[in-house]
Amino acid sequence: MTDGIVKGQAAPVELAQVWRGEFLESVHMGHAVVVDASGEVVKAWGDAGAVVLPRSSSKMLQALPLVESGAADAAGLSDEQLALACASHNGARAHVDRVEAWLADLGLGDDDLRCGGHMPKDPDEAKRLTCSGDQFCQVHNNCSGKHAGFLTLSKHLGAGPEYVEIDHPVQKAVRAAFEEVTGEESPGYGIDGCSAPNFACSLTGMARAMARFASADETDARGRAMVRLRNAMVTHPLLVAGEGRACTELMRAMEGRVALKTGAEAFFVAILPEQGLGVALKVLDGGTRGAESAICSILVELGALDPEHPAARQFQRPPLVNCRGIEAARIAPGRVFG
Template sequence: MANPVDLVEVWRGDLIESVHQGHAVICDAKGQITAAWGDPAALIYPRSSCKMVQALPLLESGAGRDLTDAQLALACASHDAAAIHVDGVGAWLRDMGLTDDDLRCGPQMPRDPDIRRALIKADQPICQVHNNCSGKHAGFLAFSRHLRAGPEYDQIDHPVQQACKAAFEEVTGETSPIFGSDGCSAPNHACTMHGLARAMAFFAAADDHSGVRAQAAERLVDAMTTFPELVAGENRACTNLMRAMGGKVAVKTGAEGVFVAIIPALRLGVAVKITDGATRASECAIAAILVRLGVLDAAHPAAKARMMPDQTNRRGIVTGVIKPAPALLAAF
């Protein structure tokens, strides 16, 4: 990945022990870059950070007309499989007359400790509804049902995925040159850092536009910010940061060090990619950018926990800190 820059430092005492490099782009409503670190043309997989883009056709088609905001938040979620997530997706499937077997995301051990312990204690199987992407897949099923298409909605040539690809290319403003199979088996299309930030800026400025797509984008952002606990889970960065910003900004993580932000008040979209894939670094970088943009209070516990978290040893002694690199802050 060409020309990444230092974005996050890990200090032990008075010595930098590790450095995370990457790329970050802030884009305005016109698609223009207002700030950048590293290479805006770097090609990446956005992974789960683009779930709101994948949910656009669900609403544009009319398939999601009667869905609740909670269901739309789940469609954009990388959830913990806590009870609120599993129950929500399970009810959604039942409403459609479908079962866990209709999902194509694969089973996953729940991240939520209570659900995980309960499954182990009862010797119950891990199901696909426990997959962190099961809400997105419920949305795919709703869209596929609306289209009366086949059951293999995760395949690249399926009408659902063709619609998702078209929406992705249109909001990023790019023709995606390649795709890969995501952890949940759905296609994930590559774009540049600029393209991903441009897509987030489109969501941020959706209410400046008319039309079905703009209305869909605005509703998805509203759903995410109204139900941040459904988008991720308790003590997760996405949930805690959205709460810390009073529901005025939508943020979404993705695997392998990706993080995005949608800031309607500023009409800005943000995209971050850490080249070594470290989540601790992507969380630090996105928090630092949100603080510098004035939408996140640096003193808020959710910001401090991501932007400047203390590093402790097994005795609870503070040994160092993770913090933004000078270059990340100097660009403003």
Template sequence: MTEPAGPEPAGAEPALLAEVLRGDCVESRHRGHAIVCDARGDIVAVWGDPDARIFPRSSCKMLQALPLLESGAGAGLSTEQLALACASHSGAGMHVTRVAGWLDALGLAERDLRCGSQVPDDAAERHRLRDTGESPCQLHNNCSGKHAGFLTLNRHLKGGPEYVEIDHPVQVAARGAFEEMCGAPILGWGVDGCSAPAFVTTLRGFGTAMARMADPCGLGPARQDAAQRLVAAMAEHPLLVAGEGRACSELMAAMPGGVAVKTGAEAVFAAILPGRGLGVAVKVEDGSTRGSECAIAALLVRLGALDADHPAALRRLGAPSLSRRGATIGAIRPAEGFYEAGRRL
């Protein structure tokens, strides 16, 4: 069962964040909400409704991983394992083998996961499975690293095997960390695609949580250390967080200063900027990933974290649409009222 979130209060209309062109004409528009917050919860900049209710989905895996380190359960984990705990990976060989090794070190196996099997997004691994006649398994699930982290915490807490249940000690700890970082109780919950609980908060709440990951000085020693280790691991291992060609991996690799970014299903995107102590949250209302990738790249440029001329930025800020014959027929771009030609925030 899920807790009802209740009627959403009326707020500001969604802002135009990105446009899709065909030729010189706008064919589609992506509207949504975006916010930049500091660790006090103060709004630095906002487009749309700061009180819009959202499921952060996989963009909040860093929050779900905090109890893993705060409890001491993950004290011996490598930076690669911490990056995987925050990952929505492509199911490539580099992801699958590392998660399998993590489980083996725990004395566990693929069958102990509760995330479900998934056809990998990684083309090479899909082809390997096809050529060998193997079936995808739970290790290929984009959330298998997060679930390996849950199992590591579960062993420490001595909980039962169904660690994805809402009242299980692992999920009670995850919910507590989520609420404390967002600065408010959850507004409801559902079940994510990987079977773990997915919590509802406001855009401002989630932006505040990301800012507290960026500037955790007021959170106490254990949480400060946990937040810093997770953010640093993501920035150190961008390919483990997502994969080849993925926006999270490419954007993190393009930015100095340990900036971490994370996508979530249904067009949510988050960014953590340790150098400035800021957090960013984006939600595109139509659920389009192309819109959220364009919007997060635009904000990273405006915040001075991403060079607008870097190939990783150009692929999101003006990515061309091609015909079947390879001709450029259009593009996606940030809306001018949102991007303001890259004017710094």
């Protein structure tokens, strides 16, 4: 582990474009990096040393202590539950029912979560709540699976209920794993939308962590935990996000060969076990459409994603349709991708 982060100086680059007719209307600028199994940068666009908050892209790292500690096995967690621990889900019944059952198995309930509640993104569940007059609960929060994982670890450790506090044993374990896997001492943290600490690192550090997930084997406890988490994600892509979401649809398109995870404010990571590569990217304007297009462009460049697959077309270069159903604009790869 390094003592800190040496920030690079490269300017951001154009990762995605928006065209309206013949006019380049908008650009999404940012940084991206690919790291190999040895921890070395093999490809970078922009500033590979930029200090970032990976947001929900770090959920696999946050779930490492859950598995490494033996808490997951002690609680009898399934691969579905581990996928939910890494998820930013839509709050569909497929997600909510499983989180509720998980909490019940722990002898806990919605009030024990510390993520807060919001209306689910899943249209069917949102309609059900609206029409029934029922209130959304914390299990509808897109991070409720991660928080169920935190509660599982907290119970295993015999720790207190305020598991999102920075000095709680759960978050101390998360920070230790985060720094070890990124290979960097984190310069600090921000509070995520779900109230948990989100630790900062360099973009290269995050890609290095993903490369370690990609190259992990089952020779030690950490390797076994990494393999189990990445396999849970690619085996249950619906639970990681939801129907129509980039993480779910692109993992399906690559038939389990790549694990993907988005993060708020246009962060994205990828784990490529067959190549032993990790990818991390950040679009500076926080625009999700830019990050989705850029991760597709990188996966295409690495030979992991067929550019003509419907899911690739849906997220790399989708049409932007107006209120009359007319294609008015389109997203395209940034010029750095040719």
